[in-house]
Each structure stands twice: as C-alpha cells, then as structure tokens.
Amino acid sequence: MPLVLYDLAGADEEARFSPYCWRIKMALRHKGLAWREVPWRFTDKDAIVFSGSKTVPVLVDGTRSLSDSWTIARYLDEHYPEPSLLGGPLGEAHALFIRLWSESTLHPLILRLILPDLYARLHPKDLDYFRSSREARFGKPLEQIASEPSTSLPAFRAALAPVRSVVRSQPYLGGARPSFADYIVFGALQWARVMSPLELLEPGDAVHAWRDRLLGEHDGYAARAPICQPRLDPSAR
Amino acid sequence: MPLVLYDLAGADEEARFSPYCWRIKMALRHKGLAWREVPWRFTDKDAIVFSGSKTVPVLVDGTRSLSDSWTIARYLDEHYPEPSLLGGPLGEAHALFIRLWSESTLHPLILRLILPDLYARLHPKDLDYFRSSREARFGKPLEQIASEPSTSLPAFRAALAPVRSVVRSQPYLGGARPSFADYIVFGALQWARVMSPLELLEPGDAVHAWRDRLLGEHDGYAARAPICQPRLDPSAR
Numbered sequence: 001m002p003l004v005l006y007d008l009a010g011a012d013e014e015a016r017f018s019p020y021c022w023r024i025k026m027a028l029r030h031k032g033l034a035w036r037e038v039p040w041r042f043t044d045k046d047a048i049v050f051s052g053s054k055t056v057p058v059l060v061d062g063t064r065s066l067s068d069s070w071t072i073a074r075y076l077d078e079h080y081p082e083p084s085l086l087g088g089p090l091g092e093a094h095a096l097f098i099r100l101w102s103e104s105t106l107h108p109l110i111l112r113l114i115l116p117d118l119y120a121r122l123h124p125k126d127l128d129y130f131r132s133s134r135e136a137r138f139g140k141p142l143e144q145i146a147s148e149p150s151t152s153l154p155a156f157r158a159a160l161a162p163v164r165s166v167v168r169s170q171p172y173l174g175g176a177r178p179s180f181a182d183y184i185v186f187g188a189l190q191w192a193r194v195m196s197p198l199e200l201l202e203p204g205d206a207v208h209a210w211r212d213r214l215l216g217e218h219d220g221y222a223a224r225a226p227i228c229q230p231r232l233d234p235s236a237r
Numbered sequence: 238m239p240l241v242l243y244d245l246a247g248a249d250e251e252a253r254f255s256p257y258c259w260r261i262k263m264a265l266r267h268k269g270l271a272w273r274e275v276p277w278r279f280t281d282k283d284a285i286v287f288s289g290s291k292t293v294p295v296l297v298d299g300t301r302s303l304s305d306s307w308t309i310a311r312y313l314d315e316h317y318p319e320p321s322l323l324g325g326p327l328g329e330a331h332a333l334f335i336r337l338w339s340e341s342t343l344h345p346l347i348l349r350l351i352l353p354d355l356y357a358r359l360h361p362k363d364l365d366y367f368r369s370s371r372e373a374r375f376g377k378p379l380e381q382i383a384s385e386p387s388t389s390l391p392a393f394r395a396a397l398a399p400v401r402s403v404v405r406s407q408p409y410l411g412g413a414r415p416s417f418a419d420y421i422v423f424g425a426l427q428w429a430r431v432m433s434p435l436e437l438l439e440p441g442d443a444v445h446a447w448r449d450r451l452l453g454e455h456d457g458y459a460a461r462a463p464i465c466q467p468r469l470d471p472s473a474r
C-alpha cells in the first residue's frame with residue numbers, strides 16, 4: 001500500500017507550494033518511496049481531522065497518520081533508515097538549528113517578497129482564511145506585510161550568507177549528498193518558485209547553483225513541479 | 238605525553254580570549270583529555286612557524302601538529318572518538334552551517350560591540366598588528382568599526398534567534414548534551430566575556446540560561462576563566 005500525502009495546492013490543483021510539504025516530497029524521493037498525493041487547501045480542515053492536525057503535510061503510512069514535517073522526517077529515518085535524512089542524534093540536533101534558522105530568517109523575508117503573487121494564486125475558497133490568519137500573525141493588514149523587492153531582495157540574498165558559505169565548500173548542506181537540511185532550505189525556495197515569477201536568486205550565486213543541483217536531484221523531480229498561474233479575475237487580488 | 242595547545246592571551250597572560258581556542262579547549266574537556274597551554278600573542282608568529290599556521294589554535298599531539306579549529310575538531314573525533322563532537326558525516330556537515338552562521342553573523346556583531354574594550358586589553362606588542370589587520374579587513378579605521386551598544390546590542394540579541402529557538406526545545410545545540418556546535422557559539426560569547434565588561438545577554442533570555450549551562454559543564458571549567466583587566470596606561474587605548 002503506497003503512502004498517502006496531503007499536499008497544499010494553489011488555485012491550480014497541480015501547483016503545490018507548501019515549503020513544509022516540499023521538505024517531505026524531497027524526503028520521500030530521498031528514501032526511494034512511492035506515494036499518492038491528495039491535493040489540499042488551507043480550508044479543507046475536515047479532510048485531515050483524522051490526523052489531529054489542522055495543517056499539512058499529513059502523511060498516512062498504513063494505519064499510521066503523521067503530521068508536522070519534522071515529525072515526519074524523524075519517522076521516515078526510523079522506519080526507512082537508508083539513506084539517512086538527519087544522520088542520527090547529532091545530525092538531527094544540528095539540523096534543528098538549520099530548520100529554525102530557515103523558519104525565523106528566510107520564511108518571513110520570502111513571504112513578504114512574494115505575498116501579492118502568492119495571494120493571486122490561492123484557491124478562492126482560501127482567500128479569507130489566508131488573509132485573516134496572516135494578518136493575525138503579523139499584526140497588520142496583508143497589504144502592509146508585503147515588502148518592496150528593490151530593497152528587500154538584497155536583504156534576502158544577504159541573509160543566505162551561511163548557506164552560500166557552506167555550498168562553496170561542499171556540494172550540499174548535507175555534505176557530498178543532500179540531507180533533510182537541504183530540503184528544508186530548498187522547500188522555502190520552491191514555495192517562491194511555484195507561486196511567484198520573482199527570481200529570488202542571482203544566476204552567478206553559489207546558492208543558485210546549489211538550488212539547480214537540487215532541482216536536478218531524484219531524476220529532476222522538483223524541476224518538473226507545475227508553476228501556479230494567477231487567477232484570471234484581477235479584482236480578487 | 239600531554240597535548241600542547243597554543244592559546245591566545247591578552248595583556249594579562251592568564252586571560253585567554255580567542256573564540257577559536259575556546260572551541261578547542263571545550264572540545265578537549267569534552268573528550269576528557271589533558272593538555273598543557275602555551276600563552277601566545279598575535280605577533281608571536283615565530284613560535285608556531287613549525288605548524289605552518291600563522292594563527293592559533295595550534296594543537297601538538299605527539300609528533301603531529303594541527304591548526305585551524307575545524308581541522309582540530311575533526312582530528313579529535315577521528316583519534317579520540319568518544320564522546321563525539323561532530324556526530325559523524327551528517328552531524329559534521331550540519332555543524333559546518335552553524336559554524337559559518339556564527340562566523341558570518343555573530344562574530345562581526347560581537348567584534349564591533351567589544352572593540353574598544355578588547356583593544357584596551359591586548360598586549361602592547363600586539364596593538365599595531367591588531368589595528369592594521371582589522372582595519373584592512375573592515376576597510377576603515379578601528380575607531381569607525383566599533384558600534385554603539387545602544388543600537389547594536391538589540392541587533393545582536395535578535396541575531397541569536399535560531400540559537401534561542403533551539404535551546405528552548407532542547408538543552409544544547411547538540412541535543413541532550415553539548416556538541417562542537419555548542420562550543421562554536423559559546424566560544425564567541427567567551428571571547429566577549431573575557432575581554433569586555435559589556436553583558437551581551439539578558440538574564441531572562443533562554444540563550445543566557447544555555448550559556449550558564451555551558452559555563453557549568455566540565456566541572457565549571459569555562460566559568461573559572463580569568464577575565465582580562467585593561468592595561469593601566471589609558472593613553473595606550
């Protein structure tokens with residue numbers, strides 16, 4: 001019985017943009033596992049109520065259901081050990097730093113950069129939920145959360161400094177081969193790539209070359225990801 | 238034959254302040270190894286010419302001499318495996334991210350904050366070398382590198398966000414026990430603690446509590462580190 005993954009979709013059902021779901025899709029390919037996907041939207045809470053979670057990724061493995069990308073990665077390493085995603089206790093402890101760095105540093109910068117594009121690519125039924133949840137999180141109207149790329153894109157690229165330093169000295173954050181640390185940072189970039197035409201990385205940047213390597217990994221799996229088109233009704237923006 | 242460590246000293250020979258040497262002293266305690274220390278100043282290049290390095294730490298183990306804290310940590314894990322510092326290939330790859338994050342993010346912020354205090358605590362023979370090398374690195378006079386704590390201390394504390402997030406969910410960056418990742422970030426804080434009266438961390442901060450735990454590790458080894466007093470001649474500042 002293949003695994004089942006509930007995966008966040010945009011207006012276009014084929015366009016899958018959650019940075020957390022991307023971590024898990026890359027992790028499943030890393031393990032050589034097959035899975036079936038169920039497209040899911042932010043407001044489809046009922047569809048995953050069985051898991052106890054209100055957000056995706058939700059992974060179903062036989063009689064088990066798992067949520068939260070970190071929990072799922074640990075589960076995969078425990079039940080499908082090779083090749084390792086986290087590298088044992090110290091590898092996992094150190095990867096937690098990279099995860100929390102990515103979530104505290106990169107995610108807010110990316111969200112601010114792609115927000116108008118992202119909002120224009122959500123399924124209509126998700127618009128109210130997205131607006132109210134993000135306005136509550138940031139404490140201001142959606143229109144004031146978005147940042148101006150001319151100033152915030154250089155800040156985002158500067159924030160990638162530690163990734164840049166690592167991938168100048170080794171191919172991946174995981175060393176010679178990708179690890180879950182790579183998929184964490186890559187997932188954030190895939191989020192932007194699927195939902196915005198804004199190019200976050202400069203062509204000559206070592207981080208750009210590293211992302212290209214990851215797009216090519218697992219038989220070019222992530223490179224084939226459908227890009228989301230904006231909804232036709234511009235008034236809905 | 239005990240190990241020998243060349244260790245950077247201030248005006249006061251007992252005051253040892255290099256963040257890179259602190260990594261190694263904590264690593265040696267972590268391994269339960271004994272060592273003899275040779276106090277060293279920036280301008281004592283001849284004393285370590287045998288190692289091929291112009292900077293410390295330099296560690297001598299029998300007929301081998303090693304330099305560069307990262308190389309030394311890997312050597313220690315290879316030759317004295319337990320308890321591990323880096324945790325194998327993935328643990329090491331992920332620790333490299335934490336190292337490069339610390340060096341690119343924390344080190345410049347700390348140097349700017351403690352610079353006048355640090356300069357006032359260097360051995361007189363090191364002053365010219367320190368000034369010219371740091372002015373070359375930053376491209377401006379020493380007096381313009383220093384930052385105003387009222388604005389840059391909050392920025393420094395904000396930059397610690399990923400450390401704070403990790404140590405809220407587990408005792409150390411290495412998990413239940415410290416790893417070399419802890420010693421990397423701790424070394425940067427020890428650098429400031431030995432050479433400046435400025436308190437970088439707020440008492441209620443989870444990072445403060447984490448540093449306290451590390452000060453207490455290995456029988457309170459780092460807590461006993463002598464603090465450097467400023468040189469008596471204020472004109473030399």
